[in-house]
Amino acid sequence: MQQASAEQPIAVLSADALSVAPRQSGAGLAWIGRGFLLALAALVVFILARNLLDNPRLFAQIVISGLQLGFVYALIALGYTMVYGIVRLINFAHGDVFMVGSFVSFFAVSRFSLHTWPAVAFPGISPDLSTLIGAVSVIVLSMIVCAALAVVIERVAYKPLRNAPRITALITAIGVSFFLEFFGALNFVFSPRFIPYQRPFDVYAYWIGAQGIGMVTPQTPAPDGSITFSSIFVIIVVASILMQILLQWLVKRTKIGKAMRASAVDKPTTRLMGVNVDRVISFTFAVGAAFAGLAGVLFAIAYPSIHTQLGILPGLKAFVAAVLGGIGSIPGALVGALIMGQAEALTAGYISTPMRDAVAFTILIIVLLVRPTGIFGEPEREKA
């Protein structure tokens, strides 16, 4: 009946925003393309294998830096994939929410010394415990501010366009992204300069090798042949995995998670169950943004120089990661992000540093050509 189609313009409007039209070129051209990709894959495997055999220690070191990036991207990619799953919108402002997360923690630490509040409030407290509570407070504050910001963005910019063509909302998202970057660049907001970031806690380096494991200090440098990693690497990996588990639990086990999955499939019917779908959408934006806020703080601690455009590249790469994993799929976001992290680190390590950004977007193009639905993605659902 005509009502059914009138109700869901978003779902049936057109092909998926990311999918490509069926190619009409001949089989010959397709074979050339496939051959080219296979040759490229063979070349990549060859370069990696040769370097791995040449210097396994360096290879492992690069893999570690790739893991660090990958787990940060995974946190950001969750927000892209959750929001896309529920409102079919690629929220390009997400990377800038990540940037805001960095800045909130910067102001909390540098201006307000929030990270030292336990030591001030309870003078007898052990310094380690004080640092732990202080750092967690800073992170939680960033997550809350980012969540609130995303809810406001959704209300003001996206909700009025819920029934507009999808391209309208997409362009709006790009607009919001620019707004955050350039409003943030105003002098009385974040300022346009690169700002040295004051960490809420010190980061230490460790080495691990045949001789065991130890801390790297000026007196005791890492022994030859050992691999080094930092405490923030461990924190990033643990935090990212914890958030993945938390999100899985949230989506699979809780009532709001069920409502989220139902809203992703069929909003009018979900309303008939008594679910306030607008609230579910706000909640989804808030959770995704909180993860981005966490990523923003950890990223700034790992790479301690921040500026208002710092979210652009990590945001875009996390978006590619979400597409690579299959946008809408939560495990896909993690897998895609880890692949992106490795691709970037290995490129920077074995080809050249500026190439790493080019490789990220080459991956996007290849995914869209070969498998637009990504690794875990399913073809656009049929309507029952």
Add this chain to the structure above:
Amino acid sequence: MLLEVNDLHVYYGAIHALQGITFHVDEGEIVTLIGANGAGKSTTLRAVSGLIPARRGVIRYKGRDITATPAEEIVRLGVCHVPEGRRIFAPLTVRENLELGAYTRTDKAEIEKSMQRVFASFPRLKERINQLGGTLSGGEQQMLAMGRGLMSRPSLLLLDEPSMGLSPLLVEEIFRIIKEINSQGTSILLVEQNALMALSVAHRAYVLETGTIVLQGSAQEVRENPQVKAAYLGVA
């Protein structure tokens, strides 16, 4: 009167889909709306459950004006709409679908009881409890959609084309269950293209044609009306 609809007008853009319909459902009744495709039957249910706005007219439920109440609030008042085409949540399991039906309720023990009651009416669902909704057959999906609706413990159930696409045997089964649900105290507003079946279970009926009610009466009277016989019952 449980549900009272007065001079309801609904538009889809420029299309005047409902042109002032008036009807009511009493406590304990099965009332059916019959009519051809596009007559406005589903639109009526969607307006009552709050999925589409009424341009004019009043919808009252238990004396309370619910014309402008959002869909998610109307469920809480005890009106449950089982939509056309079943609309089960395909990527969710049977259990999760049923749990979503009970979204407005909080008492876990009571929800579990309702679920057992649904399984008593639809034993097939119990066998499939951990299967994904999308893997069920059409008949099972209809059962799930109705079971999911019952999980909110409605006083008024709006059923939209429950027999659509089902084999004659399953249609019999579904209508038997509709009567059973009604005998347990739930009033039902039933929209059907299968007018013969609908009139056989209903107490009263309204005939809709292009957005207006052209005939109303007891199911018996409507069934015996010569125009209805010719147009909807396939009797010359």
